[in-house]
Amino acid sequence: MYDIFFQKFNEKVSLTAEEEDFIKQYLTPKKLRKRQYLLQEGDVCKHICLVEKGALKAYLIDEKGNESITAFALEGWTISDLSSFFKQLPATLNIDALEDCELVLISKAAHEELLQKMPKYETYMRLLITDAYVALQQRMTYVLHLPLEERYKAFTQMCQSIYQRVPQHMIASFMGLSPETLSRVRSRISNKK
């Protein structure tokens, strides 16, 4: 039930069977149907969420009602409105399921208690966020300083698994482009080959 959660954990910090059992007390499983919300704008984000199965997206809604996608999450990925989670303030993000999902949730209270009681958990969290930060910085560099075609290639390489499961107009939104522009970039690249 928590297979992928512990697989990811052990990749960074290895755990004994006893330690895994100890952590399990603090985890909550959750299933989500396609299109259901995990988090809605305005609510306080109460959980960090790891995906065991399925896919989700996080997005903003602007004045005109358009979705602006800020993140995807597939199996083994973590998704949350971290700003809302850490500060316990209303979320600006919405998160919902792109497919039926099986999730593992860590509540704010569980998170705090695990940090206190288990140094390995703190280490895992530190490494998790460090990796996320490095990846995000990389992505920011691409966005600000690479021409569009290079950026597209970088994204496809980085996120191949997403490309196969998510409609292109969502990828476009994630890249900050209109769907039409993304479509044209794609045809430009395939013509060159």
Added chain:
Amino acid sequence: MYDIFFQKFNEKVSLTAEEEDFIKQYLTPKKLRKRQYLLQEGDVCKHICLVEKGALKAYLIDEKGNESITAFALEGWTISDLSSFFKQLPATLNIDALEDCELVLISKAAHEELLQKMPKYETYMRLLITDAYVALQQRMTYVLHLPLEERYKAFTQMCQSIYQRVPQHMIASFMGLSPETLSRVRSRISNKK
């Protein structure tokens, strides 16, 4: 000499005088003249750097030789090529001094040893990176999903202290714009008022 370093540390995790002394063993002070490099592309990033005094910028250089600025750092801020630092691989970033600087450096070895020996250091690092991640995610959202004028306003609010010390064409580079476009955005906004 390490005033701001420990001020920032204590804001997140409070230290006794003994603990401060313990940490001091692992810190190295460094002065940098304006225009000197802290890190050059291709070198391995050997330090995390906190700014006690002065200002620095981190940037990429593209094929045409243009600088693309990815970060600034003022007093109390941390700057580094974290990807290079953590993986000990050649850096893609350059970092140099915009003004004469006084810095506090933590070497990779010191960092590892402090993580081992001092849980409070690990906690501090976790919180530091968490804050950096949340801020970067915010910035990413602005860049991808806000119209230019809103983005400009968000940047100026977020980075007022930078605006007063850094030429505008560097701000433009940081925002991924040409200097001319930034200048036009500014005049458009001031005409509206």
Added chain:
DNA sequence: GAAATCTCTTGACTTTTGTCAATGCTGTAA
């Protein structure tokens, strides 16, 4: 299985942004 909905692509046009060049301003160095 037919209708409705989604998705992607393409064309025409508009808007935005980048590029290049010129100007004026400021501060620095000779």
Added chain:
DNA sequence: TTACAGCATTGACAAAAGTCAAGAGATTTC
């Protein structure tokens, strides 16, 4: 003081991206 370099602004033009609309395939839904 004069020359020079760096910086911000502006205009004219070119390139890039967005918007709107139409159409063709898929997929979903009933």
